[in-house]
Amino acid sequence: xxxxxxxxxxxxxxxxxxxxxxxxxxxxxxxxxxxxxxxxxxxxxxxxxxxxxxxxxxxxxxxxxxxxxxxxxxxxxxxxxxxxxxxxxxxxxxxxxxxxxxxxxxxxxxxxxxxxxxxxxxxxxxxxxxxxxxxxxxxxxxxxxxxxxxxxxxxxxxxxxxxxxxxxxxxxxxxxxxxxxxxxxxxxxxxxxxxxxxxxxxxxxxxxxxxxxxxxxxxxxxxxxxxxxxxxxxxxxxxxxxxxxxxxxxxxxxxxxxxxxxxxxxxxxxxxxxxxxxxxxxxxxxxxxxxxxxxxxxxxxxxxxxxxxxxxxxxxxxxxxxxxxxxxxxxxxxxxxxxxxxxxxxxxxxxxxxxxxxxxxxxxxxxxxxxxxxxxxxxxxxxxxxxxxxxxxxxxxxx
Numbered sequence: 001x002x003x004x005x006x007x008x009x010x011x012x013x014x015x016x017x018x019x020x021x022x023x024x025x026x027x028x029x030x031x032x033x034x035x036x037x038x039x040x041x042x043x044x045x046x047x048x049x050x051x052x053x054x055x056x057x058x059x060x061x062x063x064x065x066x067x068x069x070x071x072x073x074x075x076x077x078x079x080x081x082x083x084x085x086x087x088x089x090x091x092x093x094x095x096x097x098x099x100x101x102x103x104x105x106x107x108x109x110x111x112x113x114x115x116x117x118x119x120x121x122x123x124x125x126x127x128x129x130x131x132x133x134x135x136x137x138x139x140x141x142x143x144x145x146x147x148x149x150x151x152x153x154x155x156x157x158x159x160x161x162x163x164x165x166x167x168x169x170x171x172x173x174x175x176x177x178x179x180x181x182x183x184x185x186x187x188x189x190x191x192x193x194x195x196x197x198x199x200x201x202x203x204x205x206x207x208x209x210x211x212x213x214x215x216x217x218x219x220x221x222x223x224x225x226x227x228x229x230x231x232x233x234x235x236x237x238x239x240x241x242x243x244x245x246x247x248x249x250x251x252x253x254x255x256x257x258x259x260x261x262x263x264x265x266x267x268x269x270x271x272x273x274x275x276x277x278x279x280x281x282x283x284x285x286x287x288x289x290x291x292x293x294x295x296x297x298x299x300x301x302x303x304x305x306x307x308x309x310x311x312x313x314x315x316x317x318x319x320x321x322x323x324x325x326x327x328x329x330x331x332x333x334x335x336x337x338x339x340x341x342x343x344x345x346x347x348x349x350x351x352x353x354x355x356x357x358x359x360x361x362x363x364x365x366x367x368x369x370x371x372x373x374x375x376x377x378x379x380x381x382x383x384x385x386x387x388x389x390x391x392x393x394x395x396x397x398x399x
Contacts, residue, residue, distance in 0.1 A: 015177020022152025045361030055354035063347025074187025087113030139274030142325025223392035230385030269322020293320030
């Protein structure tokens with residue numbers, strides 16, 4: 001693959017994750033606390049949970065529509081830039097939200113737009129990258145999530161004051177990244193003569209992928225889902241954890257330090273593992289190492305809830321997630337059911353990214369209120385993450 005194309009895909013994904021994760025990590029928790037300080041965890045969980053449901057519905061539908069788009073600008077590019085522009089409207093609504101209902105509406109609009117962009121960008125990997133290079137490129141794409149999150153955390157905690165400015169930065173980041181990718185890279189045009197011609201109802205029914213007919217895809221999807229649930233339980237409530245349990249005098253600065261350590265470890269894990277996996281042609285052994293590291297990070301926070309251990313856990317979790325980011329996505333692209341429906345099938349994969357944003361707040365709300373607080377929360381995170389390794393080892397067609 002040409003380095004210029006990979007670089008532009010990298011920039012577009014950094015902008016996307018800047019816009020998608022920074023609100024979850026920093027802005028939405030702060031807005032929840034401003035609107036209802038007494039029930040901030042509940043408000044945060046409701047808003048992110050409903051938004052994730054929207055994401056789960058939009059991603060495969062946008063992917064399916066992308067697979068069938070016959071625009072002269074290509075199949076993917078219209079959805080890449082269109083979703084970015086749509087999300088900016090949602091950020092405007094969030095910036096002006098005066099109650100939980102409007103906040104929820106704004107976040108749902110953001111999720112709809114950003115996940116349309118995500119569906120199109122994710123399809124670029126199997127569309128353009130040969131199998132023997134996918135772990136390396138997937139590793140580069142995988143680290144964009146943490147780099148975008150880290151950049152967003154720096155911007156909204158150190159460079160820009162206020163929720164409005166933070167949401168504006170998110171909108172600008174995703175539009176700039178998407179625009180650069182769309183303008184500077186080619187996209188395949190789907191001729192109308194060979195475009196799928198089934199009815200809308202038939203197309204929607206086709207979103208379903210049978211686990212019986214495609215068992216490897218089902219096992220890989222389930223494993224990926226568990227990794228994302230475990231990771232979400234580990235990081236979504238980190239700001240609250242540093243504030244209420246560790247009791248740092250400056251939890252915002254602590255969050256930035258922890259995310260910086262996490263990002264550094266993700267970078268090392270993804271780049272090194274991607275090259276090793278492509279060279280050996282093996283994926284599953286690296287997945288097992290990844291989930292052991294991630295599960296171990298959660299176990300550390302079950303036993304010791306101090307700032308020093310939090311930093312060690314951030315490094316360990318980041319290294320594990322970096323290993324998984326490169327190899328897990330490469331494995332998933334190798335078990336897709338049909339080459340002609342890559343964006344739709346990857347949209348289904350992306351449900352396993354977004355659905356945990358529904359599951360994690362619901363689980364966290366119950367666990368934090370009734371089942372032992374943050375120790376129990378991180379214990380659940382460890383169990384779910386380790387289960388992912390068991391599920392992915394059931395895949396038969398990929399080593």
